[in-house]
Amino acid sequence: MTETALPVNPAAANPAPENTPSEGTPPEGAAQRRGRPGYDQDGILTIAVEAFIEYGYDATSMGTLADRLRLSKSAIYHHFASKETILERALDQALRALEAVLDEPQAREGDASARLEHVLRRAVHVLVRWLPNVTLLLRVRGNTAVERDALRRRREFDRAVIALLEEARAEGAVRTDIDARVAERLLFGMINSIVEWYRPSGPDDANRLADDVITVALDGLRRPTPSPPR
Amino acid sequence: MTETALPVNPAAANPAPENTPSEGTPPEGAAQRRGRPGYDQDGILTIAVEAFIEYGYDATSMGTLADRLRLSKSAIYHHFASKETILERALDQALRALEAVLDEPQAREGDASARLEHVLRRAVHVLVRWLPNVTLLLRVRGNTAVERDALRRRREFDRAVIALLEEARAEGAVRTDIDARVAERLLFGMINSIVEWYRPSGPDDANRLADDVITVALDGLRRPTPSPPR
DNA sequence: ATAGAAGCCGACCGTTCAGTCAGTATATAG
DNA sequence: CTATATACTGACTGAACGGTCGGCTTCTAT
Numbered sequence: 177m178t179e180t181a182l183p184v185n186p187a188a189a190n191p192a193p194e195n196t197p198s199e200g201t202p203p204e205g206a207a208q209r210r211g212r213p214g215y216d217q218d219g220i221l222t223i224a225v226e227a228f229i230e231y232g233y234d235a236t237s238m239g240t241l242a243d244r245l246r247l248s249k250s251a252i253y254h255h256f257a258s259k260e261t262i263l264e265r266a267l268d269q270a271l272r273a274l275e276a277v278l279d280e281p282q283a284r285e286g287d288a289s290a291r292l293e294h295v296l297r298r299a300v301h302v303l304v305r306w307l308p309n310v311t312l313l314l315r316v317r318g319n320t321a322v323e324r325d326a327l328r329r330r331r332e333f334d335r336a337v338i339a340l341l342e343e344a345r346a347e348g349a350v351r352t353d354i355d356a357r358v359a360e361r362l363l364f365g366m367i368n369s370i371v372e373w374y375r376p377s378g379p380d381d382a383n384r385l386a387d388d389v390i391t392v393a394l395d396g397l398r399r400p401t402p403s404p405p406r
Numbered sequence: 407m408t409e410t411a412l413p414v415n416p417a418a419a420n421p422a423p424e425n426t427p428s429e430g431t432p433p434e435g436a437a438q439r440r441g442r443p444g445y446d447q448d449g450i451l452t453i454a455v456e457a458f459i460e461y462g463y464d465a466t467s468m469g470t471l472a473d474r475l476r477l478s479k480s481a482i483y484h485h486f487a488s489k490e491t492i493l494e495r496a497l498d499q500a501l502r503a504l505e506a507v508l509d510e511p512q513a514r515e516g517d518a519s520a521r522l523e524h525v526l527r528r529a530v531h532v533l534v535r536w537l538p539n540v541t542l543l544l545r546v547r548g549n550t551a552v553e554r555d556a557l558r559r560r561r562e563f564d565r566a567v568i569a570l571l572e573e574a575r576a577e578g579a580v581r582t583d584i585d586a587r588v589a590e591r592l593l594f595g596m597i598n599s600i601v602e603w604y605r606p607s608g609p610d611d612a613n614r615l616a617d618d619v620i621t622v623a624l625d626g627l628r629r630p631t632p633s634p635p636r
Numbered sequence: 637a638t639a640g641a642a643g644c645c646g647a648c649c650g651t652t653c654a655g656t657c658a659g660t661a662t663a664t665a666g
Numbered sequence: 667c668t669a670t671a672t673a674c675t676g677a678c679t680g681a682a683c684g685g686t687c688g689g690c691t692t693c694t695a696t
Contacts, residue, residue, distance in 0.1 A: 209571050211642025212692040234464040238684060250686080251644045259684065315545070317462055351629045354618050362596045362622050369595020374501055388584050392592050396626035399581045441672025442662040468654060480656080481674045489654065 185301065219267070220245065220255050225266045225308045233263060233312070257339050260322050267316065267326040270309035273302045275329070293390060295337060296367065300386040303370050311371040320399035334360060363393055428464045450475065450485050455496045462544070463493060490552050495497070495555040497546065500539035503532045505559070508566050518573035519580065523620060525567060526597065529617040533600050541601040564590060593623055 203253050209216070227236045238259055242249040256262045277283060282294040303310050313330065316323045338360045344350040350359075367389060374385065439446070439472050457466045468489055472479040477538045486492045507513060512524040533540050537634045543560065574580040580589075597619060604615060 210640085210694050211640075212644075214643045215690090216642090230547075231549055232464055235549060236680075239682080246607070248645050249684085250646080253685070254643060290591070308575075317460075319465060321462055349629060351621075352628050354621060354627070358615075359616055359622065359627055361599060362619065365599020365602070366592045366596040369591060369598065372595070374590050385588075388588055389592065391581075391584060392589065392626065394626045394628045396622065396624045397580050397584070397589055397593070398624040400473055400581060400643095438664080439672075440664055440670080442674075444673045445661090446672095467652075469652080477673095478675050479654085482677075483655070484673060 181329055204341075214252075215245065215247070215255060218254050220252065221265055221269075222308075223261065224262050225312055228263070228266070229308055229311050233315070237238065257375050260320060261281045263312070264322045265324070266309050270302075270306050270313040271326060271333075274299065275334055277302060277332070287345050287349070289339055292337075292340045292344050292350075295340060296363065296390060296393060297375050297386045299364075300370065301382050302374060302375065303338050303367065304382040304385070307374070307376075308369060310368075314368050314371060334364065337364070354386075410459045413580050422573060440589070445477070445481075445485060447485050451492065451495055451499075452538075454492050456544055458493070458496070459538055459541050463545070493542070494552045495542050498537050500532075500536050500543040501556060501559045501563075503536050504529065504563055508530060508563070517579070521612065522567075522570045522574050522580075523624075524572060526593065526620060526623060529594075529597055530583055530600065530619050531612050533597065534604065534606060534612040534615070537601060537604070537606075544598050544601060563593065569592070582632075589602075594630065596623065 187213070223244055224236075224241055227241050229234075231240070238249050238252060242252060245252070256265075277295055277298040283291050283298070285291075287383060287385065295351055313326060316326050318324045319328045320376070330399045337355050341350060345352055370389075375381065411528050414587075417478045438593060453474055454466075457471050461470070468479050472482060475482070486495075496580055507525055507528040510528065511525070511526070515521075543556060548557045548558050568586050571580060571586045571590055571593075575582055575586060600615070600619075607613065
């Protein structure tokens with residue numbers, strides 16, 4: 177709380193922006209709300225996640241967060257029980273979206289190699305759609321129970337991808353001279369790094385990006401040989 | 407400083423461990439020191455970096471750091487002017503080692519593709535050798551001047567690799583259907599992810615790891631076609 | 637008109653934080 | 667022994683932290 181927030185115009189401009197329900201959030205909540213207008217949980221969440229990313233979760237005080245929201249510090253506690261609860265919700269959004277990918281029919285039916293490619297491609301899209309939340313997720317270190325639970329869910333996702341890789345390997349679609357666990361780490365090292373640099377500009381950006389990721393992951397950077405591997 | 411440190415046996419067991427000078431540190435400093443024995447800067451640094459990684463830099467208080475060192479909090483200030491100075495030194499070690507790779511003769515002479523491969527391979531080795539410091543470097547977000555300077559040096563390193571990629575592309579050794587900057591990000595996304603999971607066990611581990619990284623980066627995960635691309 | 641619901645504020649509390657300071661302890665060199 | 671260099675301690679400070687509390691404001695529904 178460095179500079180006193182202007183007492184005029186509390187929020188009212190940017191609270192609850194979009195809330196586009198497309199990849200994990202329940203689509204409900206369109207009806208007119210009852211009481212005094214202002215932030216709801218999702219509105220707070222969006223801005224909080226941005227702040228957590230910019231300064232880091234620990235380094236973001238509830239005071240500076242309140243400044244960003246143009247609210248008093250105590251008002252935040254009307255919406256969330258604690259700072260950690262905000263983090264919990266933010267991580268859950270990202271994890272739900274990732275976990276949902278594994279439940280999609282194209283991730284459960286067909287050749288393992290096709291399922292693998294689908295999961296990788298959709299993971300890129302989830303990263304782009306939930307960029308701030310996934311960014312936050314990838315920075316969690318496991319110091320609290322909330323963080324440890326998020327790490328656990330991440331590990332389970334990784335395990336599913338490793339299993340997929342091993343299936344694709346048994347199918348003969350994937351090289352066997354690299355350990356599946358190492359391959360998975362390198363794969364998602366590449367994919368997850370997207371949050372560090374990618375900023376969307378066009379509507380087809382994510383598709384192009386996913387194509388590039390799949391290309392490098394499966395065929396590598398080397399110039400294709402005369403007999404095209406694909 | 408949660409629990410009072412035992413007044414007995416102050417340090418004396420683990421201060422200044424090894425200090426193996428092989429990849430960036432000047433080899434001097436073997437002679438007997440003068441005054442009261444105990445930690446020197448490097449000894450503090452090693453343990454501090456470990457703590458910063460475990461809890462995160464912001465979440466690591468000077469109190470808990472002192473507990474780890476079996477020292478009083480104020481003793482740390484005998485060696486370092488501030489918490490941020492510790493971070494600065496730790497980041498500098500990592501960056502110096504990385505920057506030194508670009509100055510090696512194999513990174514400056516010969517085909518661009520060979521130079522590129524050399525830089526990638528050596529980058530993996532630097533990551534392994536300076537694992538804690540590089541881990542810390544990759545978590546820096548740029549909130550202070552020290553952090554911003556570290557990010558600047560990282561960007562310069564990335565720029566050099568992008569230039570190398572563009573040279574290799576002009577040579578015809580690297581595919582041209584992916585933007586060089588995107589390719590570099592994905593490459594180092596993969597390489598940098600190593601700090602998240604790799605823990606050394608054998609002496610040849612790093613070589614094997616570097617081989618795997620080069621393989622995936624250049625040839626991809628797909629099973630090699632009958633006409634071997636390599 | 638009024639009741640209920642939702643959102644918000646300012647003052648405040650106990651704790652923890654990075655950093656300071658004056659003094660003490662233990663080593664080597666002469 | 668003395669001088670000097672290095673390492674360390676414990677008590678402390680002001681600021682910032684997450685969180686609480688009682689009361690207030692602004693909306694919809696009836």
